[in-house]
Amino acid sequence: MKKNKSLMVQYFFAVSLLSIALMVEGETEPQNNQQKGRAIFEEIDRRDLGFKDFSSQQEMVLRNKSGQESRRLIENTVLEGDADSKTDGDKTLIVFREPKRIRGTALITHAHSQRDDDQWLYLPALGRVKRISGASKAGSFVGSEFSYEDLAPQEVDDYSYEYIGDEYYSEQDCFKVIRVPKDEDSGYTRQIVWIDKAEYRIQQIEFYDRKHTFIKKLTVSGYQLYLDQYWRPGQLSMVNQQDGKSTDMIATNYVFRQGLTDADFSENSLRRVR
Amino acid sequence: MRIGIHTVLFILLTPISLTSWSWEFEGELFGQARYFPDKPLHKAQRSQSQSVALELSAYHKISDAISLEFIPFYRHDFQDDERSHGDIRKAYALWSSPRLEIGAGINKVFWGVTEAIHLVDIINQTDAIEAPDQEEKLGQAMLSLSFPLTSGLFDIYVLPRFRERNFAGDDGRLRSSLVVDTNNPLYENKDKDHHIDWAVRLKQSLASGELALSYFQGTSRDPNFVTSMGISDPVLRPYYPQIKQLGLETQYIKDEWLWKLEAIYRKGQPNLQFKAEDYCSVTGGFEYNIYSIFDTTQDLGIILEGIYDQRRDDALTFNEEDIVLGTRWSLNNLHSTEVLGLWIQDADTSAHNFVLELSTEFGNSIALTIEALIFSEQPGNNSPDRFSADSIGHQLRRDDYLQIEVGYYF
Numbered sequence: 001m002k003k004n005k006s007l008m009v010q011y012f013f014a015v016s017l018l019s020i021a022l023m024v025e026g027e028t029e030p031q032n033n034q035q036k037g038r039a040i041f042e043e044i045d046r047r048d049l050g051f052k053d054f055s056s057q058q059e060m061v062l063r064n065k066s067g068q069e070s071r072r073l074i075e076n077t078v079l080e081g082d083a084d085s086k087t088d089g090d091k092t093l094i095v096f097r098e099p100k101r102i103r104g105t106a107l108i109t110h111a112h113s114q115r116d117d118d119q120w121l122y123l124p125a126l127g128r129v130k131r132i133s134g135a136s137k138a139g140s141f142v143g144s145e146f147s148y149e150d151l152a153p154q155e156v157d158d159y160s161y162e163y164i165g166d167e168y169y170s171e172q173d174c175f176k177v178i179r180v181p182k183d184e185d186s187g188y189t190r191q192i193v194w195i196d197k198a199e200y201r202i203q204q205i206e207f208y209d210r211k212h213t214f215i216k217k218l219t220v221s222g223y224q225l226y227l228d229q230y231w232r233p234g235q236l237s238m239v240n241q242q243d244g245k246s247t248d249m250i251a252t253n254y255v256f257r258q259g260l261t262d263a264d265f266s267e268n269s270l271r272r273v274r
Numbered sequence: 275m276r277i278g279i280h281t282v283l284f285i286l287l288t289p290i291s292l293t294s295w296s297w298e299f300e301g302e303l304f305g306q307a308r309y310f311p312d313k314p315l316h317k318a319q320r321s322q323s324q325s326v327a328l329e330l331s332a333y334h335k336i337s338d339a340i341s342l343e344f345i346p347f348y349r350h351d352f353q354d355d356e357r358s359h360g361d362i363r364k365a366y367a368l369w370s371s372p373r374l375e376i377g378a379g380i381n382k383v384f385w386g387v388t389e390a391i392h393l394v395d396i397i398n399q400t401d402a403i404e405a406p407d408q409e410e411k412l413g414q415a416m417l418s419l420s421f422p423l424t425s426g427l428f429d430i431y432v433l434p435r436f437r438e439r440n441f442a443g444d445d446g447r448l449r450s451s452l453v454v455d456t457n458n459p460l461y462e463n464k465d466k467d468h469h470i471d472w473a474v475r476l477k478q479s480l481a482s483g484e485l486a487l488s489y490f491q492g493t494s495r496d497p498n499f500v501t502s503m504g505i506s507d508p509v510l511r512p513y514y515p516q517i518k519q520l521g522l523e524t525q526y527i528k529d530e531w532l533w534k535l536e537a538i539y540r541k542g543q544p545n546l547q548f549k550a551e552d553y554c555s556v557t558g559g560f561e562y563n564i565y566s567i568f569d570t571t572q573d574l575g576i577i578l579e580g581i582y583d584q585r586r587d588d589a590l591t592f593n594e595e596d597i598v599l600g601t602r603w604s605l606n607n608l609h610s611t612e613v614l615g616l617w618i619q620d621a622d623t624s625a626h627n628f629v630l631e632l633s634t635e636f637g638n639s640i641a642l643t644i645e646a647l648i649f650s651e652q653p654g655n656n657s658p659d660r661f662s663a664d665s666i667g668h669q670l671r672r673d674d675y676l677q678i679e680v681g682y683y684f
Contacts (some may be wrong), residue, residue, distance in 0.1 A: 139565035
């Protein structure tokens, strides 16, 4: 009896250990590729938690296929959304500096995962704050190859995912994940994303438009680490695969944690923007 | 020693800005030419006009809470002396905290949601000789208090000094048959342009829209006119009554659609026949945007708005019962080229006017705008013995014009 009991205990322990092992396994290696894809993006999201706010200056160089160039200069400020909120995401403020004709024009976006984003545009010449339709995702951002949705804050729930394998990209071991936008207003049917396994940074994205055509390719480079935790890119290059146009976006002057609050991203604050 | 504007500003502002001396200076210089193809109605008028304009801007942040802004403007017109004019668009100090903002000085405040006609917008006087579209405004002296609410804003304005509307002179185009005598305005109130006007506005943002209510009491920005004998010819003297105006602005957003409505109720403004008539006026419609048209990066925006003024033929404007169709085509090319078209159709006559505007940029600092305005389809009213709202537009029937403007931004 005593021996039996001891066996029982051993058996119980073994089962427990096994189930713990299975649980651990379940967390790190999801059973299917959808879960694994999503887990990779949850990890990207988790690693970026707690940045609070940051701003940067972005120079955009637009090129057409004959090599003519045009410049845009913008300042971009991001306020981290409440991590517990299921509906509200990050808030962003974009202020245009060049071309000088539109300097001082500012755009505030409040990202939402369940409904369209809220957007307000400030037109300094008229002193007018104009509500604009948040469904404008697919539109070109100031004539560049970037659309509003390419630059908008990304929420994990904005897409469904599928992990499709590993691949080396730019000498880095990467996950390759397909993500499909849930929003019907998106200009894309799917995106193939390369994420490096070492630091979970997006390295490259291939965009497929509504007709399933491979339309644009984004490459991200010049990552730098801020506050020992947050990776931010130095350059994003978007190349249109159909018409040869391209836009380089060079980001500089990252500043984190200026102590910004919701009030700095409110519709009212637009009138004070410089 | 050469004393420039920097020196003057330095002396004026040294006491408050010793610790952080950093003014931002910007400017815009415009050369403008207008060509009027039709033979003018009045003999002093020419078929062309040229003008230059300069707007400077100085901005200084004293601390996170306090900022100063100064924007003077001047246009010199080589044909019309009345169109040569200067204005302080802004000379404004703003103190802001999370619960309260206090502003003092000359500033510009815009109210409204619609695109074609701005009914509710009343704080600033229209700079009518700058452009006939009523989008240009004169600086207004004010003391303002703003209280940010959870998702809204409550504003109080005290407006101590009234600005008269400006009008084209004898030799200027785009004028009424009789010249407006801007030197001899009439006021209902004995304090004339020193009457202290005031306004409040409560604005609330909603999940998929917004709502604002406003109230204004004081000197009407829209003049009536009184015919009187001038030095040699009869002239129109502007008359500014005391009014009370209740305003409503609302907007509803659904996908790419923006539905808009503005309405006012105004007491105290005589109608076109100079009879007391309280009235309502409403404008509303939608804005719809199509992105990436024809599989390109080009965007197309469409507006359709209606205007209804309860005074109808006795309204002070020829946009008294109109339908407006507008489009904005953004090519999203390297030069940020945009084409704007606006068709304003009178609902009960065949009268219409048409605006076509093309704008494009060259590099960082230069922009070109070409604008065509067609007023010629203004047949006037059916009973010529009675001056009606439709007659107002009829006076502009020879003033179609093509305008080319080059702007240099520095």
